[in-house]
Amino acid sequence: MEQVMVPVLEEIGLDWENGRVSLSQVYMAGKICESVVDKLLLTHGKLENGGPRLAIAVLSDHHALGKRMVKSALHSAGYKMLDYGHGCQSRDLCEHVLRDKVDVLLISCLMLASAFKVEELVTRLQDAGSNTAVVVGGAPFRLEPTLYKKLGAKAMGRNSAEAVGIVQSFEED
Numbered sequence: 001m002e003q004v005m006v007p008v009l010e011e012i013g014l015d016w017e018n019g020r021v022s023l024s025q026v027y028m029a030g031k032i033c034e035s036v037v038d039k040l041l042l043t044h045g046k047l048e049n050g051g052p053r054l055a056i057a058v059l060s061d062h063h064a065l066g067k068r069m070v071k072s073a074l075h076s077a078g079y080k081m082l083d084y085g086h087g088c089q090s091r092d093l094c095e096h097v098l099r100d101k102v103d104v105l106l107i108s109c110l111m112l113a114s115a116f117k118v119e120e121l122v123t124r125l126q127d128a129g130s131n132t133a134v135v136v137g138g139a140p141f142r143l144e145p146t147l148y149k150k151l152g153a154k155a156m157g158r159n160s161a162e163a164v165g166i167v168q169s170f171e172e173d
């Protein structure tokens, strides 16, 4: 999936940007990939690992495939996590994180406008006295690898395997 599905969807996104495919074709490509992800990915791993308290969400936008892949990879590695869904707003996320005492919040963003909202989320968490580490991923962060730092996130991962490595590094801290 990392080697075929992700790059193909990226190419389809570029084709849409350049007017070569319609939004309905992007939508169908997304739907097909969703059913592949649902069939092939593990969503109920052996959740034995104590580790840091994790949560995952898509901030602001509704591109949810990346979140599913990251969640599945972490499940396979034995990590349990809360899933706050997609289209989440930073105010609600901040409340959930404080209520659930989350140590590491994994945020997926596919649109640049959503990525910029990470800064507001981090500020809200800091103002509330939270030590939660915000880890981000998604197209805007892959395209601009230093963006996460500018927005106050602790780390950025390019794919689901990197997400696992980052969570493991928090466990070692």
Ligand code: B12
Residues within 6 Å of the ligand: 002, 005, 006, 009, 010, 011, 012, 013, 014, 016, 017, 023, 026, 027, 028, 029, 030, 031, 034, 060, 061, 062, 063, 064, 065, 066, 067, 069, 070, 106, 107, 108, 109, 110, 111, 112, 113, 135, 136, 137, 138, 139, 142, 156, 157, 158, 159, 160, 162, 163, 166
């Ligand atoms: C499929 C798709 C859709 C589908 C989404 C289906 C779904 N259920 O998710 C549909 C058709 C609904 C859609 C809608 C729109 N889309 Co769209 N879409 C895409 C497309 C082609 C692929 C995205 C995808 O699913 N990739 C596959 C997944 C698996 O990859 P991924 O999310 O990047 O995740 C991987 C890594 O990034 C990483 N990762 C992801 N999250 C995290 C989190 C952490 C913590 C870590 C460590 C790692 C990590 O691991 C994953 C596995 O490797 C992209 C193109 C692109 N370049 O990404 C455009 C794209 C994101 N869309 C775009 C746009 C503009 C839109 C619309 C506004 C179009 C419109 N006019 O309506 C709407 C907005 C909807 C909304 N409000 O959210 C733009 C955004 C441009 C921008 N500058 O912001 C893109 C980039 C296309 C483009 N080139 O212009 N879209």
